[in-house]
Amino acid sequence: xxxxxxxxxxxxxxxxxxxxxxxxxxxxxxxxxxxxxxxxxxxxxxxxxxxxxxxxxxxxxxxxxxxxxxxxxxxxxxxxxxxxxxxxxxxxxxxxxxxxxxxxxxxxxxxxxxxxxxx
Ligand SMILES: C[S@@+](CC[C@H](N)C(=O)[O-])C[C@H]1O[C@@H](n2cnc3c(N)ncnc32)[C@H](O)[C@@H]1O
Numbered sequence: 001x002x003x004x005x006x007x008x009x010x011x012x013x014x015x016x017x018x019x020x021x022x023x024x025x026x027x028x029x030x031x032x033x034x035x036x037x038x039x040x041x042x043x044x045x046x047x048x049x050x051x052x053x054x055x056x057x058x059x060x061x062x063x064x065x066x067x068x069x070x071x072x073x074x075x076x077x078x079x080x081x082x083x084x085x086x087x088x089x090x091x092x093x094x095x096x097x098x099x100x101x102x103x104x105x106x107x108x109x110x111x112x113x114x115x116x117x118x119x
Contacts, residue, residue: 011041012080013050021047026067028053057084058093060100067101076104081111091117 016023027038027050038052051070055062064073071077079101088094094117098109 012082013042013044013048017045017048021045024049024070026051026053026070028055028057028063028067030054030056057097058088060096064101073101074104076106076108077101078107079109081109081113083113085111085115085118086113088115089117091115 010018012027013023013025016025025044025048027042029035029038029052032054035052035054042050042052044050049070051067053063053066055066057063067073079098081098085094088097094115098111101107102109
């Protein structure tokens with residue numbers, strides 16, 4: 001689950017679908033500007049799918065319900081938390097965000113930020 005950064009050369013779905021054309025990717029962000037960019041940037045390859053969920057990642061029930069439009073959550077998923085954990089005030093909130101989307105066995109999570117509460 002990662003918002004879009006238009007300053008980078010390739011977004012997550014472009015990288016994933018270059019390797020696996022059938023890859024299905026869902027982005028999540030609560031910023032309306034990111035949502036507006038998503039409409040123009042999220043162009044999936046013909047064999048895969050992309051979607052954008054405009055929500056707070058801490059609203060895990062909503063995120064999972066909307067992600068299920070695109071993802072089969074009974075199968076393993078990779079959760080990418082790029083630059084997001086530092087925005088979550090407590091470890092308890094982060095625990096829910098990182099664990100519940102990974103209910104299927106062999107799911108993975110990666111994060112690229114160090115929140116203040118982790119030190
Ligand atoms: C540092 S930027 C990361 C941008 C991009 N993922 C990257 O790695 O370059 C943080 C993003 O997280 C979003 N964000 C922060 N807190 C959030 C929350 N609770 N729910 C959803 N999105 C959030 C912000 O709107 C912003 O787009």
